[in-house]
Amino acid sequence: MNDTRDALTRKLQAFKGLGPEDMAMLQDLQRLRSQIPAGKEVVYEGQHSHTAYILRQGWACSYKRLRDGSRQIIDIQVPGDFLGLRSLLLRASDHSFLTITDVEVARLDRHRMLEVFRRTPRLAVALMWAASRDEATVVEHLVSIGRRGAFERTAHFLLELGERLKLVGIGNGSAYPCPISQSILADALGMTAIHINRVLRQLREARIVVFRDGMVEFQDMKRAADITGFELTYLDQSPES
Amino acid sequence: MNDTRDALTRKLQAFKGLGPEDMAMLQDLQRLRSQIPAGKEVVYEGQHSHTAYILRQGWACSYKRLRDGSRQIIDIQVPGDFLGLRSLLLRASDHSFLTITDVEVARLDRHRMLEVFRRTPRLAVALMWAASRDEATVVEHLVSIGRRGAFERTAHFLLELGERLKLVGIGNGSAYPCPISQSILADALGMTAIHINRVLRQLREARIVVFRDGMVEFQDMKRAADITGFELTYLDQSPES
DNA sequence: CGAACAATTGACTTTAGTCAAAGAAAGTGG
DNA sequence: CCACTTTCTTTGACTAAAGTCAATTGTTCG
Known part of the structure; x- marks a missing residue:
């Protein structure tokens, strides 16, 4: 490294x-x-x-x-x-x-x-x-906002962010620093700040992921990926020449 | 021409x-x-x-x-x-x-x-x-799905489509052929086919735009643009060299 | 300390989705 | 050309998801 x-x-x-x-x-x-x-x-x-x-x-x-x-x-x-x-x-x-x-x-x-x-x-x-x-990331957000419920959408977004950060050497995908406020998260996910707050609580209570104090920590990435249908092909890291 | x-x-x-x-x-x-x-x-x-x-x-x-x-x-x-x-x-x-x-x-x-x-x-x-x-079009769709209500979103989409078609010589922006089904429209706009049907009725009854028989006809483009906040900068036609 | 902002929660409203049913239109094989 | 299926459109009644309003608690920062 x-x-x-x-x-x-x-x-x-x-x-x-x-x-x-x-x-x-x-x-x-x-x-x-x-x-x-x-x-x-x-x-x-x-x-x-x-x-x-x-x-x-x-x-x-x-x-x-x-x-x-x-x-x-x-x-x-x-x-x-x-x-x-x-x-x-x-x-x-x-x-x-x-x-x-x-x-x-x-x-x-x-x-x-x-x-x-x-x-x-x-x-x-x-x-x-x-x-x-x-661009593929933006497209995935479009799909997410259009067709996923708030709960899945939020988990999906946090998974994606983890992968993107991992690629540039920040965090390991399952835990990473995340200095964004709930209101920014809400505006990124097409919902209100109040609603994202409730969703984050649900995610925490479901022991899937904790978003708090500028950190994201997944407790159960497998279940998160499962629930949201997350796959990282669209971010795919290694283009063939 | x-x-x-x-x-x-x-x-x-x-x-x-x-x-x-x-x-x-x-x-x-x-x-x-x-x-x-x-x-x-x-x-x-x-x-x-x-x-x-x-x-x-x-x-x-x-x-x-x-x-x-x-x-x-x-x-x-x-x-x-x-x-x-x-x-x-x-x-x-x-x-x-x-x-x-x-x-x-x-x-x-x-x-x-x-x-x-x-x-x-x-x-x-x-x-x-x-x-x-x-890409700018996709971004605008993202914004639309994330932050506009179904009524404005639908009108906005139809306005945009009219402009895009006009650029390639189909229709005049306010009336154009549109062979898409309501269920496709629904999936493009992130809603259900049933709901888009109701929204199209509202748009018709509000005398803004009629979507029917494979045609879109605006009756009041000005009001449509007004309600939706449509501006075509993001599609902007003539890039400077 | 007080101001400004971020997070949290409850109570209520609005929007959009679901379920169910029918009519209309379009294509298919005889 | 006609019965027949299939898909599309339309509507009503009900449900669920997310937004709005209001208020409280922290937190940060000058």
Whole structure:
């Protein structure tokens, strides 16, 4: 285990065959770093910024706000994830961000990405793989919100998060730090904060998983996976070359 | 209006600056055509097929089935849309398809796509733009299912569909052919067929939109857009170069 | 200490789902 | 062309899930 690697490098290493040039370019891509404090809302909806980020450290989420003030979180981003990749290509960004903890990001712009495509196509494919995986995650959330009940949905989400974190070296899938509030969790899962609170209690009382004090601890992952029908194919870690 | 153009060409033409070589490549990409009859389920979940399609004619949908037998439709595909683009990069395809009408598709494989990236990068960017737009649509569905009530959600979906079809020359946004059954609509919107039936009645009685006999006709688009908070930025048609 | 926010719980309401039943439309084999 | 099945649509009556309102307890932080 080489803890000096950044999260995205870790993640892409599931992708075999990246050579030294790819790795160098990947480092270079993450050169323009900056820090953002927790709780900062980066409102991009409707903005014409062709900028995306790599989240290097910390947690964030992407969301859309509706006119009635309610908020739907599209996905939680953890280290190694992209922020706002779509805005590189779409004219106007379609969503905003919120930093959940203090974060460190690396800025990407369209020009740099095109350069990656030109000069290190292998890395480009790896990045597109990561983007596809993010997209598959969003699709799974859609399915979850559309067709799973609150109880299964919550357990499923926590299982998924554990797997995603494990891939970048945080936690072991069955226990991991999770600095998100119940109201963020509620907005991610399409329910109210009050309801998620009750659901979390049920999960705790059913001895499946405990969400408390910034930690998630599964007591019975097998049953959790069973109840929710969780399978990790959609996150699948090792794309063949 | 040049009706001889295929739907994808029409759609990408919103993307300025494609040259003759790009156009030729775009035609070439659609060379491997085949027909599939209506009602065919193409089950890909868990399959390792690195194949995607361009939908040239007809309607289809992508969906995931849960263990309890229920189904969540991820998106409806209309002419000019991609089918299964993610499976070009992910190891295992994460969803399946259903043809809603008879369709004509053109097969894509990873190798051909990589060739596009190498030889006509301009077209590659245009295709990635289209893919980003599809993704933005999925995100909007997520938001809709998570945070809009059934009435607004349904109206929103029908508005969106109208805009998408207009872009490829089908209908005018306020009236268009729509060959999908109520049960498909229900599974796309995360509700039951019975409930969508009631909602469609309400929309009809409120003189907002009529969904009947394979046609959608808005009677009051302004009010519909107003009620649902519909804006088409997320579909935005003309990306700047 | 008090302010602001997060978590918790109870009582009640609303929304959407379930069950049951029929009518309508569309395709099939004779 | 007609009986016959199958699928789609529609409606009513009832149930279950999740939201709303209201209030309380912690917690963090200046």
